Amino acid sequence: MEGVDHLAFERNKAQFDVDAMKIVWAGSSHALEVSDRMSRLVASDPAFRKDNRAMLGRKELFKNTLRKAAYALKRIIELRLSEEEASMLRSFVDEPAFTDLHWGMFVPAIKGQGTEEQLKKWLPLAQKMQIIGCYAQTELGHGSNVQGLETTVTFDPKTDEFVIHSPTLTSSKWWPGGLGKISTHAVVYGRLITDGQDHGVHGFIVQLRSLDDHLPLPGITVGDIGMKFGNGAYNTMDNGVLRFDHVRIPRDQMLMRVSRVTREGKYVQSNVPRQLVYGTMVYVRQTIVSDASTALSRAVCIATRYSAVRRQFGATGGNPESQVIDYKTQQARLFPLLASAYAFRFVGEWLKWLYTDVMTRLQANDFSTLPEAHACTAGLKSLTTSATSDGIEECRKLCGGHGYLCSSGLPELFAVYVPTCTYEGDNIVLLLQVARHLMKTISQLGSGKKPVGTVAYMGRVEQLMESRSDVQKAEDWLNPSAVLGAFEARAARKSVACAKNLSKFSNPEEGFLELSNDLVEAARAHCQLIVVSKFIDKLQQDIPGKGVKQLLEVLCSIYALFHLHKHLGDFLSTGCITSKQGSLANDQLRSLYSQVRPNAIGLVDAFNYTDHYLSSILGRYDGNVYPKLYEEAWKDPLNDSVIPDGFQEYIRPMLKQQLRNARL
Ligand SMILES: CCCCCCCC/C=C\CCCC(=O)SCCNC(=O)CCNC(=O)[C@H](O)C(C)(C)COP(=O)(O)OP(=O)(O)OC[C@H]1O[C@@H](n2cnc3c(N)ncnc32)[C@H](O)[C@@H]1OP(=O)(O)O
Numbered sequence: 106m107e108g109v110d111h112l113a114f115e116r117n118k119a120q121f122d123v124d125a126m127k128i129v130w131a132g133s134s135h136a137l138e139v140s141d142r143m144s145r146l147v148a149s150d151p152a153f154r155k156d157n158r159a160m161l162g163r164k165e166l167f168k169n170t171l172r173k174a175a176y177a178l179k180r181i182i183e184l185r186l187s188e189e190e191a192s193m194l195r196s197f198v199d200e201p202a203f204t205d206l207h208w209g210m211f212v213p214a215i216k217g218q219g220t221e222e223q224l225k226k227w228l229p230l231a232q233k234m235q236i237i238g239c240y241a242q243t244e245l246g247h248g249s250n251v252q253g254l255e256t257t258v259t260f261d262p263k264t265d266e267f268v269i270h271s272p273t274l275t276s277s278k279w280w281p282g283g284l285g286k287i288s289t290h291a292v293v294y295g296r297l298i299t300d301g302q303d304h305g306v307h308g309f310i311v312q313l314r315s316l317d318d319h320l321p322l323p324g325i326t327v328g329d330i331g332m333k334f335g336n337g338a339y340n341t342m343d344n345g346v347l348r349f350d351h352v353r354i355p356r357d358q359m360l361m362r363v364s365r366v367t368r369e370g371k372y373v374q375s376n377v378p379r380q381l382v383y384g385t386m387v388y389v390r391q392t393i394v395s396d397a398s399t400a401l402s403r404a405v406c407i408a409t410r411y412s413a414v415r416r417q418f419g420a421t422g423g424n425p426e427s428q429v430i431d432y433k434t435q436q437a438r439l440f441p442l443l444a445s446a447y448a449f450r451f452v453g454e455w456l457k458w459l460y461t462d463v464m465t466r467l468q469a470n471d472f473s474t475l476p477e478a479h480a481c482t483a484g485l486k487s488l489t490t491s492a493t494s495d496g497i498e499e500c501r502k503l504c505g506g507h508g509y510l511c512s513s514g515l516p517e518l519f520a521v522y523v524p525t526c527t528y529e530g531d532n533i534v535l536l537l538q539v540a541r542h543l544m545k546t547i548s549q550l551g552s553g554k555k556p557v558g559t560v561a562y563m564g565r566v567e568q569l570m571e572s573r574s575d576v577q578k579a580e581d582w583l584n585p586s587a588v589l590g591a592f593e594a595r596a597a598r599k600s601v602a603c604a605k606n607l608s609k610f611s612n613p614e615e616g617f618l619e620l621s622n623d624l625v626e627a628a629r630a631h632c633q634l635i636v637v638s639k640f641i642d643k644l645q646q647d648i649p650g651k652g653v654k655q656l657l658e659v660l661c662s663i664y665a666l667f668h669l670h671k672h673l674g675d676f677l678s679t680g681c682i683t684s685k686q687g688s689l690a691n692d693q694l695r696s697l698y699s700q701v702r703p704n705a706i707g708l709v710d711a712f713n714y715t716d717h718y719l720s721s722i723l724g725r726y727d728g729n730v731y732p733k734l735y736e737e738a739w740k741d742p743l744n745d746s747v748i749p750d751g752f753q754e755y756i757r758p759m760l761k762q763q764l765r766n767a768r769l
């Protein structure tokens with residue numbers, strides 16, 4: 106039935122102010138207003154149609170992406186959109202494109218690693234898109250091990266130029282998005298060599314293609330690396346391969362904020378830490394955490410709405426069958442994901458604050474919080490993207506058979522999202538970075554250096570090694586200090602156990618390799634503690650709106666107790682809670698799920714997604730799923746004709762053959 110809200114009865118059940126929750130989700134009334142306006146602008150414009158992506162071949166798909174990118178820029182200029190509005194508009198276009206790398210990595214790399222002069226020269230060109238750039242770091246042979254990159258950048262004092270060269274096959278740049286077909290420029294990372302001395306990896310601005318005819322410049326070989334996972338999905342992006350054959354660039358195209366090469370060829374380090382060369386990765390990892398909440402909330406919105414529409418079993422006395430959302434098993438799989446989406450939103454907000462704070466300090470030459478920023482961005486990027494990828498797949502299963510249809514929106518969302526577990530740092534490699542930070546923190550405890558920020562709890566390690574939870578009844582687990590106490594004790598004990606085991610090795614690096622599984626687990630426990638504690642911190646703020654704060658408290662408890670239940674072995678084996686307390690947490694969790702149930706549709710409506718953005722028949726706002734699924738099936742190209750191509754050629758003769766055999 107067109108125009109009827111099939112989910113109205115669910116919306117009427119909500120016990121909280123959904124509009125106020127929309128503001129909390131968006132971050133502010135202003136952010137909600139902008140995102141609402143931009144999402145509707147995109148949704149109402151047929152030029153941004155995206156429901157046909159799974160059907161398009163690679164070339165058509167890619168051309169379509171270029172058309173949308175050009176059209177988006179045209180609209181941004183015509184409507185005189187601000188930077189904030191433009192970035193929102195691009196995100197609602199919802200299609201991986203070269204522009205993501207241009208705005209998300211090329212521009213930030215120049216901003217973060219360029220000198221004032223370099224910013225003045227390159228930023229206006231990039232901002233007007235008179236040049237298009239990408240981030241060319243990874244090579245065929247090395248991605249995680251950045252120090253292992255092989256591209257050489259050798260200073261030639263005779264000509265005052267650098268000579269860039271790809272000395273081996275494995276030194277070919279491989280993966281950079283936007284590189285394959287579109288970028289005119291790249292920030293290229295390679296080993297800087299002056300006077301025969303290797304100074305390690307540095308960034309350089311390199312022109313790749315002519316601004317006149319777009320052909321590769323002399324000495325440059327460049328192309329696309331081929332189809333990736335999923336049909337539409339990430340294949341709208343031209344991930345590329347790039348080789349240099351003694352390509353020359355002027356000396357002033359080395360990004361020289363961290364270190365520079367003088368006219369005489371002298372290598373000079375400035376007073377900023379060399380790790381700032383990795384600064385763009387820190388920036389992007391931070392944005393990836395907020396994006397995780399967006400991707401997970403999309404999947405959860407689809408699965409929640411569909412779970413309220415879908416009915417199976419339980420028809421009694423003329424009543425309809427049960428909505429699948431009422432099954433406790435469905436709730437126990439779905440509601441922790443709903444809680445995680447909110448948790449990642451708030452930890453993403455906090456991480457953005459942390460990043461901005463670090464940047465402000467860097468301007469004043471205060472580098473003290475850089476290790477904390479690196480560990481938090483690496484750890485939270487890893488935790489949230491792994492949970493989101495698994496969560497999207499769980500949402501597909503929560504939608505039963507129909508979740509497997511492309512028209513559910515979930516297969517494409519998964520295919521586009523899952524590489525986040527790898528790009529911008531493999532998730533295990535990043536957790537090992539967190540573990541290094543934790544081990545370093547513990548090793549410095551005796552020196553009187555007080556741990557600060559997210560590792561501050563390590564300063565109470567002696568107390569945390571002894572603490573016992575005082576939870577006596579299920580409701581005690583609603584107390585934030587009970588939850589925090591348990592998560593802190595678990596994280597501290599896991600790290601301390603690793604540190605003790607490490608100290609048994611005469612070679613610490615050997616020990617680190619041998620114990621890496623335990624170290625990864627300790628890092629995960631630490632990152633879960635950060636998420637829980639930032640959710641609790643958020644609830645200390647003034648949050649207006651009927652029932653909004655109460656419901657967020659429920660979600661916070663679900664996030665924490667779900668993880669306590671899931672990792673019960675950890676909590677029990679480290680002795681911070683008893684098995685009785687573990688089972689009380691589980692009892693409390695059941696009661697919390699019942700409190701979410703009437704509010705579930707309201708909680709996903711608060712994400713304020715348009716049907717265009719969700720791109721899912723199962724997740725339609727009006728819940729009118731079956732007629733639309735039925736209608737959609739007939740749009741498949743296979744249904745253009747009653748008899749498919751190939752039938753007469755291959756199947757008809759087969760059928761005739763069988764007929765003959767039957768007659769024999
Ligand atoms: C609106 C914006 C939207 C943008 C969205 C765009 C999305 C587009 C889609 C996809 C983009 C994908 C792009 C990419 O993938 S780019 C390539 C990314 N590559 C990686 O992430 C590589 C991962 N590897 C590393 O980061 C590092 O190599 C390493 C794992 C950290 C190891 O490095 P290294 O061996 O040099 O370092 P050490 O372990 O020896 O550590 C040395 C000390 O440095 C500290 N460190 C390391 N990294 C950092 C950092 N980033 N910042 C600050 N400090 C860092 C480390 O802790 C050590 O410190 P210590 O005090 O112990 O000496």
Ligand SMILES: Cc1cc2nc3c(=O)[nH]c(=O)nc-3n(C[C@H](O)[C@H](O)[C@H](O)COP(=O)(O)OP(=O)(O)OC[C@H]3O[C@@H](n4cnc5c(N)ncnc54)[C@H](O)[C@@H]3O)c2cc1C
Nearest residue numbers: 240241242243247248249280281282524527528529530533
């Ligand atoms: C879709 C996509 C887009 C990308 N875009 C860009 C881009 O724009 N620019 C760019 O420069 N790069 C880009 N990349 C590359 C990306 O950053 C790397 O692939 C990523 O950093 C992982 O590195 P790797 O491929 O070398 O993995 P590897 O390090 O080879 O990982 C393989 C396996 O080894 C394990 N492993 C590796 N090292 C260790 C260790 N020390 N301890 C334990 N286990 C380890 C990993 O956990 C993993 O299981 C992109 C990649 C993808 C998939």
